[in-house]
Amino acid sequence: MMAVRAVNGCSIFCSASSAPPIRLFRCRFHRLRTLPPFHRRASFLPPVHRSELSSSSNHGGLRSFSVESIFAGVMEELEAFRKRKLVCSASKVALTSSGELVENKLQNRALEKGGLLEFKKDSDKVLLAVAQRPDGKKNWMVSDQNGVTSSIKPQQITFIVPGIENFDPKEISDFVRRAESNLDPTLLEFAWVELLEKNKSVTPEELAEMIFGSSEPLESYCAHLLLSKDETYFTVLETKGSCSVYGPRSTAQVEELMRRKLAREAAEKELEEFVELLRSAKQMPFDAKPRKASWITEEKTRVKVESLECYAIDACKSDEQKKMAGMILKAMGLTKTASSAVNLLIDIGYFPVHVNLDLLKLNVHTVHSDDIMSAAESFLSESIDLDEIDRKDLTHLKVYAIDVDEADELDDALSASRLQDGRIKVWIHVADPAKFVQPGTAVDREAMKRGTSIFLPTATYPMFPEKLAMEGMSLKQGELCNAVTVSVVLHSDGSIAEFSVDNSIIKPTYMLTYESASELIHLNLDEEKELKILSEAAALRLQWRRQQGAIDTATLETRIKVVNPEDPEPSINLYVEDQADPAMRLVSEMMILCGEVIAAFGSQNNIPLPYRGQPQSNIDVSAFSHLPEGPVRSSAIVRIMRGAEIDFRKPIRHGVLGLPGYVQFTSPIRRYMDLLAHYQVKAFLRGETLPFSAGQIEGIASIVNMNARIAKRLSNTSLRYWILEFIRRQPKEKKYRALVLRFIKDRIAALLLVEVGHQASAWVSVGTQVGDEVIVRVEESHPRDDFLSLKEAVGRVEYQESPDTEQHIQLG
Numbered sequence: 001m002m003a004v005r006a007v008n009g010c011s012i013f014c015s016a017s018s019a020p021p022i023r024l025f026r027c028r029f030h031r032l033r034t035l036p037p038f039h040r041r042a043s044f045l046p047p048v049h050r051s052e053l054s055s056s057s058n059h060g061g062l063r064s065f066s067v068e069s070i071f072a073g074v075m076e077e078l079e080a081f082r083k084r085k086l087v088c089s090a091s092k093v094a095l096t097s098s099g100e101l102v103e104n105k106l107q108n109r110a111l112e113k114g115g116l117l118e119f120k121k122d123s124d125k126v127l128l129a130v131a132q133r134p135d136g137k138k139n140w141m142v143s144d145q146n147g148v149t150s151s152i153k154p155q156q157i158t159f160i161v162p163g164i165e166n167f168d169p170k171e172i173s174d175f176v177r178r179a180e181s182n183l184d185p186t187l188l189e190f191a192w193v194e195l196l197e198k199n200k201s202v203t204p205e206e207l208a209e210m211i212f213g214s215s216e217p218l219e220s221y222c223a224h225l226l227l228s229k230d231e232t233y234f235t236v237l238e239t240k241g242s243c244s245v246y247g248p249r250s251t252a253q254v255e256e257l258m259r260r261k262l263a264r265e266a267a268e269k270e271l272e273e274f275v276e277l278l279r280s281a282k283q284m285p286f287d288a289k290p291r292k293a294s295w296i297t298e299e300k301t302r303v304k305v306e307s308l309e310c311y312a313i314d315a316c317k318s319d320e321q322k323k324m325a326g327m328i329l330k331a332m333g334l335t336k337t338a339s340s341a342v343n344l345l346i347d348i349g350y351f352p353v354h355v356n357l358d359l360l361k362l363n364v365h366t367v368h369s370d371d372i373m374s375a376a377e378s379f380l381s382e383s384i385d386l387d388e389i390d391r392k393d394l395t396h397l398k399v400y401a402i403d404v405d406e407a408d409e410l411d412d413a414l415s416a417s418r419l420q421d422g423r424i425k426v427w428i429h430v431a432d433p434a435k436f437v438q439p440g441t442a443v444d445r446e447a448m449k450r451g452t453s454i455f456l457p458t459a460t461y462p463m464f465p466e467k468l469a470m471e472g473m474s475l476k477q478g479e480l481c482n483a484v485t486v487s488v489v490l491h492s493d494g495s496i497a498e499f500s501v502d503n504s505i506i507k508p509t510y511m512l513t514y515e516s517a518s519e520l521i522h523l524n525l526d527e528e529k530e531l532k533i534l535s536e537a538a539a540l541r542l543q544w545r546r547q548q549g550a551i552d553t554a555t556l557e558t559r560i561k562v563v564n565p566e567d568p569e570p571s572i573n574l575y576v577e578d579q580a581d582p583a584m585r586l587v588s589e590m591m592i593l594c595g596e597v598i599a600a601f602g603s604q605n606n607i608p609l610p611y612r613g614q615p616q617s618n619i620d621v622s623a624f625s626h627l628p629e630g631p632v633r634s635s636a637i638v639r640i641m642r643g644a645e646i647d648f649r650k651p652i653r654h655g656v657l658g659l660p661g662y663v664q665f666t667s668p669i670r671r672y673m674d675l676l677a678h679y680q681v682k683a684f685l686r687g688e689t690l691p692f693s694a695g696q697i698e699g700i701a702s703i704v705n706m707n708a709r710i711a712k713r714l715s716n717t718s719l720r721y722w723i724l725e726f727i728r729r730q731p732k733e734k735k736y737r738a739l740v741l742r743f744i745k746d747r748i749a750a751l752l753l754v755e756v757g758h759q760a761s762a763w764v765s766v767g768t769q770v771g772d773e774v775i776v777r778v779e780e781s782h783p784r785d786d787f788l789s790l791k792e793a794v795g796r797v798e799y800q801e802s803p804d805t806e807q808h809i810q811l812g
Contacts, residue, residue, distance in 0.1 A: 108241035111140060111157070114166035116175070116217070117242070118159040118224070119144075119152050126158060128176055130169045145172040157242045159224045162205060163217045179222050187211040188226050192233035196248040201237055202227075203245055232257045274304050275331045281348035286568055289349030304328060305350060312341035312351075313361045342784075353568040354725070354783075356458065358717050362710055364454065368465045372446050376468040379436040379443065383472075385482065386686065387435070387503040394485060395507040397427060398530045401475055402587050404559065405513040408460055409453065410475045411669040413483075413508050414590050416533040423497065424537045425489045428594040429506050432482040433464070433473040433668050434678045439691045443468070448700060451707030453670035455715060457572075457722045458565035463670055473669050477511045484678060486594045486665075490537060494544030499597045503685060517583035535582060538589035545592070550658025551621060553638055554579040555631040558757035560722045572726045576757040580630065591666045592657055598677065599651040599661030607680050608694035610673050610701055611647045612662050616655030628771045631752050635741045636770075646701060648694040672704045721783045723758045728781035735793050740764060740772045751776065751790070762790035 111117060115131045119142070129142035135151045143149045147169070191210055195202055205215040208223035227234055227246050232254055234246040249257070281289055296302040304324060310316045311325035326336045334340040345351040359366070368376075385391075394415070401413040411431040419425055437444050447463045454461040462469045475481045485504040489497040512520070520528050521535050546552070556576055563571040577584065595612075602609040619640060627633040645652060651661020668675040676697060683690050692700070738751040741759070749764045751774070764774050780789040 106238055106240040106243055106245060108243050109160045109162065111160055112165070114164075116161040116164045116167045116172075116221075117142065117157055118161070118221075119156045120158060128172050130167050130172065143169040145169075145176060154241070158228070159204070159221070160242050161217050161221050162215070163220070175218070175221075178218060179225060182218070182222050183225060185226065185230075188230055188233055192248045192254070196251070199248075201245050201247045202234075203243070207246075232261065270300060271304075271327060271331060274301060275328065277301070278328070278332060278344065278348055282344075284349075286349070292350050295348075295350050305345075308341045308345055309350070309360070312338050312345060313357055314338055315361065315363075339784075352566045354458075354562075354565060354570065354721075356456070356718055356721075358714050359456075362714060364461065364710070364714065365450065366459075366461050368446065372443055373465050373467075375442050376465040379468060380472045383436045385435055387482075387682065390503055390685070391482070392485065392502045392504045394427065394429070394483075394504045395480065397506065398510075399429060399506050399508045400510050400512060400517070400531060400534070401477070401508050402512045402514060402517045402583055405515075408466075409462065409469055409473075409669045410511070411473070412587075412591065412594075412666045413475055413506065414534055414587075415506075416530050416537060418533055419489065423489055423492065424533055424540070425487065426534065426537050426590065426593070428486045428488070428590050428597075428666065429475070429483040429504065430486070430594070430666050430678075431473050431475050431669055432484050432503070432678070432682075433469075433675060434682050435482050436468065436472055437464075437675075439679050447675065448672050448704060449707070451672050451704040452711045454711045456718045457560040457562045458718070463672060469669050475506075475508050477508045479507065481506055481508065484682065486597045488593060488597055490540060492540075493547075494537075494540030494542075496593075496597065496600070499600065501597070501601050501681060501685070503682070512583075514577065514581060514583040514587075517586070518581055521582045521586070534590070535586050538586040541589040541593055542585065545658035548658035549616070549655060551616065551619065551637055551641075551656050552629075553634040553656070554585075555634045556752065556754065556757040558719065558723060560719060560726070562722060572722060572729075574723070574726050574756065576755065592659070592662070594666050595657075595662040595664060596659045598663040598665045598681065599659070601681070602663060603651050603661060605684055607684055607690065608648050608692065608697055609663050609677050609680055610697060611649075611651045612644055612664065613647065613652030613654045614644045614656045615642055615653065619655075632739055632741055632771045635750075635752070639742075648697045648701070671708075673701060673708075676700060676704075717786075720758070720786065723756055724781050724783040724786070724788055727756060727758075727778055727788065728783060730778065733777070735775050735777050738762075738774050738776045738790075740768055740770050740774060742770055749774075758788075760788050760790055762792060764792050765794075 111131050113131055113133060116128065117131060118126055118128055121127050121144075127144045127146070129144040129152075132141045132143055132149065135141045138154050139151045140154075141149060141151050188211075191202070191207060194210070202210070204224035204227055205220045207227060208215045208219040212219040212222065227244075233249060235249055237245045237247040239245075284290075295305045307316070307321045307324040308328060310321055311329075316322040316325065325341060329336050329340050329344070332344060334344060342351065342355070342357065346353055346355065397415040397417075399413045399415050401410050403410060413429045415427040415429065417425050437447070443464065450463045453463045453469075464473065475483070483504045483506050485502050485506070486499065487502070488499045491497045517531070520531055524532060542550075557579055559575045559577060561573040561575075563573070579585075579588070598609070599611055601607070602611070619637065621637070624633050624636050627636055641656065651663075653660055654662040663677055664671065664674050665677050665681075666674065668678045676692065679691050680697075736756070737754040738760075739754060741750045741752055743749050744761060747763050747766065747768075748761055749768070750759060750761050751764075752759050753776070754773075762776055768774060775793045776790045777793040778788070779791050780787065782788075
């Protein structure tokens with residue numbers, strides 16, 4: 001079907017499927033310029049075509065020639081008249097950027113009551129309205145196409161439709177509908193060709209005259225819409241109030257804009273296809289959702305989904321990436337927030353339901369590179385023990401390794417005996433990773449960069465490659481293991497009588513969990529007398545440290561192990577450990593003893609080490625004696641403690657531990673600063689030059705401690721998330737015992753939930769004091785938002801065994 005559009009009284013034929021060739025348009029458009037104004041406005045006259053004129057010349061050529069002559073004569077007269085008028089009005093002529101002289105093109109149209117106007121409602125919305133009455137000196141009250149009456153400023157008006165008086169606001173919608181149905185962007189292209197050739201500018205009314213053959217209100221508004229929405233052919237040259245003059249862009253500009261437009265359209269189509277993929281994946285059941293790998297196989301899909309991931313963790317690398325994520329969220333009907341991006345990525349299967357965002361935000365390296373893995377393998381197969389001839393054979397000792405039941409890295413073990421004079425001798429055996437790794441090697445540098453192993457409820461990310469740490473460095477039951485052993489003889493009051501530090505070889509006898517070790521201590525078996533002696537030594541040491549001003553900060557500590565963390569509802573094993581438990585006390589006291597010995601050894605031999613201290617001159621422990629011993633008192637004391645300090649040349653007092661000096665030494669597989677102390681001590685034992693000066697250790701410590709703080713933060717936030725997830729799954733009617741640690745404001749108290757070892761806050765009733773126990777119920781728990789709401793509960797209290805926490809849970 002052919003569509004006919006009147007252009008200056010003549011016809012431009014457009015196919016419904018494609019625009020006519022530009023050369024045809026230009027021929028016809030040029031023809032229109034030879035017609036007098038009255039002919040161009042005479043709507044009853046038939047269209048004129050060159051073919052018709054040519055055929056008529058064969059049958060009455062004189063008549064055809066006369067018509068052409070008349071038209072030509074009229075046009076010459078009009079042109080002469082126009083030139084004379086231009087000369088007379090030279091003072092009123094404005095110069096546009098195209099170089100064209102335009103007479104009064106920027107005459108701003110005055111707004112009158114009943115006039116139709118277009119105005120900006122906001123930055124993205126434009127409306128038509130009818131002027132009702134002035135509002136003050138400059139503003140106008142208008143009624144828009146939505147039936148809303150409002151006051152607008154003059155600068156909001158973008159166009160005043162010419163030739164309209166007393167327009168009925170009820171007819172605006174019909175006017176808009178007719179205008180929109182009459183918009184044909186191809187007409188703008190034809191006008192651009194003509195105006196570019198003539199290097200002329202145009203107003204909306206002039207464009208309406210050109211392409212519609214009329215500058216009536218509807219046609220003028222259509223022309224305004226075409227020009228104001230156009231991003232390709234025309235640009236605004238000048239604006240005065242609501243009146244604008246447009247000029248044709250250059251051919252090069254139009255070609256570039258067209259190229260960009262095509263690229264934009266292609267990108268929009270690509271985005272639509274991606275959004276359809278997202279919608280499809282959202283609708284799938286969990287088991288059928290595409291895995292993460294499938295989203296990153298194809299480049300264009302990978303780029304988009306990675307923009308969402310970066311947006312989710314606030315790590316966009318560029319404005320373009322951020323813009324892309326925003327467009328995707330908008331297309332999905334979601335708000336442009338990080339949480340929206342997180343939920344979307346979970347919904348499509350790219351993120352697991354319980355994705356650890358902090359792990360992504362902190363850019364933690366969870367795997368070792370192939371080069372590091374290869375170097376670690378070579379250490380296992382080719383390492384030479386530099387201390388082999390100097391190692392003490394301690395395989396005759398009964399050796400206890402006590403740790404949590406799922407521990408992967410076992411780096412310390414204990415032995416004890418009673419000397420003939422009744423004094424106790426203990427041995428603290430520490431794994432010897434420095435047998436495999438030397439300072440400055442690639443594996444050492446990687447361990448220093450990591451700073452520590454990271455232990456999360458869902459996974460462990462070791463400082464060393466797993467095979468090297470577990471198979472080569474860790475202590476193993478029943479096998480010959482290299483170690484660095486600290487042996488100590490205690491006075492009857494628990495102080496150190498003598499000590500030694502040696503490279504050794506041991507054969508661990510037992511691998512015990514804290515629970516099994518506590519049970520053995522409680523049973524007091526004759527065949528496990530060594531364990532009983534260790535327990536006695538721990539008690540002596542605790543008593544002696546307290547006499548030296550040590551502060552007991554034992555509290556409840558939560559440990560969680562999550563099985564199948566990728567599942568939407570993974571299994572959560574939660575353990576609440578009392579640090580005052582006999583086995584935990586035993587291990588803790590022996591580790592502290594080892595640290596005191598290494599500090600003394602370093603001091604005696606002028607060995608630069610990371611000596612840790614913590615001054616506590618400002619704490620009067622007696623001021624907290626009214627509080628119950630345990631978590632409540634510990635919480636109050638910890639809140640006023642000063643920060644730890646480190647000296648790299650000599651020991652400094654550690655007031656909290658009640659020691660003259662202290663060095664962490666017992667976890668060299670999972671803490672780099674412990675490994676660094678091993679490097680220094682072992683070099684001294686071999687009689688070699690120490691690998692690090694005090695200044696070098698200080699520089700290394702600044703890097704390692706920063707990474708260790710990141711690891712600690714990651715562990716804490718992950719633990720908190722899974723505690724809240726554990727609580728969220730509990731029955732709504734479940735009640736918890738809670739200890740009042742302190743009051744935050746009025747009756748809002750900081751509480752310790754005994755069954756889960758977690759601190760939270762809630763309002764408690766009048767009369768409740770610090771140290772009291774209250775019963776609370778969970779109202780809401782939202783792990784992703786880090787939100788827990790508690791409410792004090794009142795009711796009958798019973799005790800019931802909980803299989804989830806292995807604790808007695810108080811229920812009502």
